[in-house]
Amino acid sequence: MAAAATTETGARPSRAGRRWSIPAVAGTFPFLGYVAVFLLWPTGIVVVDALKNPNGSWAVSNITELGNPLVRGYFIGSFKLCLLTSVVGAVLGAVLAYAVASGNPDGVVRKLYLSASGVLAQNGGVTLAFAFLVLVGPVGLLFHASWFYQFPWGIGLIYTYFQVPLMVLVFLPAIDGLKVQWREASESLGASAWQYWRYVGGPLLAPAFLGATLLLFANALSAFATIEAWENQIAYVVPQQISTALSSEVGLSNVNVADLLALGMVITVAIVMTAYALLQRRAARWLR
């Protein structure tokens, strides 16, 4: 295919579009400006302030604070919670998305699931935590979950409530992309259902699945209001400790520590993204 395309005369001239033409570059300005103002600038402030003292002088040694066992504890807590809820959310969400995809594409059930997922994926914060607290907390109306305050189980359950629908939303297009013909082809060649998923469906969906899981991971990493409403007397995860560093009224507030913790979160996401890129390359190797 690729060879055929390049021999067609139309393919080459289109490459000329790669040269910098002024209207094309100008078209990217709003995007670049947006990224600069809302991503690069704040990140720059975080990085710079993380390496300063409260009095404004440079203190690059601050970075060693990230190795402090207390600080490490918040990152381990965040990591546990994110891993648990992204893996559980991704697996359950993928199964649900597959169930929805195998139904009637114009059916009521699919529409119902999609709109419900759209709403529930955005359902978080105080209202969600309170709903769980009242329903399944230690004095819950439905049942009394004695493990509800055990980190990360109770809060993991609450996060899963918005992780699963988010997975359905982002993973459904990938499943819809699986062509019926592929399945028919593998069946007519004598493949079992297991073989189809092992050699065709699985590899096709793997990159999308990993990407979606990463999205869930990042979603859980930055969530704050929900866990703060679930419990606010101990900091289990990094965003809670950032809040303490910003607003402690007992004399423990330190904006630079908050910046340092935020920098740690940036590094965490960078590591996860790198791992994702490597996995993605491995998973999508057959595509190249």
Place this chain on the structure above:
Amino acid sequence: MSKLIAAAKQEGTLNVIALPPTWANYGAIIADFQKKYGIKVNSALPDGSSQQEVNAVKTENGTAKAPDVLDIGMAVALANTSLFAPYQVSTWADIPAAQKDAGGLWYQDYGGYMAVGYSSKFGTITSLSQLLGPKFKNAVALNGNPTSANAALNGVMMASLAEGGSASSIADGVSFFQKLKAAGNFSPVQATGATIKAGTTPVVFNWDYLNLPSYVGVSNWKVFIPSNAVLGGYYAQAINKNAPHPAAARLWEEFLYSQDAAGGQNLWLEGGARPVEQPAMSSNGSLNGAAAGKLPTVSGTPVFLSATQATDAANYLAANWAKAVG
């Protein structure tokens, strides 16, 4: 005074911050001030913390929406005196000397004692150690994270005093909560009026004025102040030295420290808080006796944390709290 009123009316606006309307009667205080002087009160971030008040003074410095006046915890007040303008209200002499900065940079306003509020379904609580018993499963909550919220730090300190510790060390309080956690009785949920009504936080450590049945909105709610651990705490007022409405800010302080029947001191008292001029007003007869009679009774000698004791406690908590109860 009349000049001050005229100047304040000229400014027409007052910016306050972190004053929850249900806290210490602030809803009525703000409404009465607006009505009395015709000055519009902009109330920003009603649920903010003391540190957030100070942050707002810094980040909004020079703008028209910067806070004019602050109501802050002592740790934050003492750490930020360079942001304040000195001022002495006309009732200055009635504020006990230990409760104000001699130069007038800050002055304590109202306070209370750390108390245990609890659902009456538990019967009557007479000592903190009862809370370790099996009927208090998942029941006992603080008001926030003690490394962050002053009320929570004082809750742990009260437990420390009740366990025989001194105000110089909060370690006994931390081990009390560790025992509470081990017994399965510690509830880490943020206690609010909603969680108290829903019954998810049936026992709450908080300042008495935030723990009264009238405040939490639950009628079968009792308040207990342990006689061996009477721990007091006061908030303080201060004026932003770059206040956008300097006259209105000073008039607000005069209103808060007025001993009139409808003045700030009695309004705080009606909200269940103990105004700083209460002893003086009790002797000069201006105190609202009916409101004072409704306050929880206190027996024993009150303890007030010094600045050093509060800092030591905070540092100990920073290193040990999460480890003990996490």
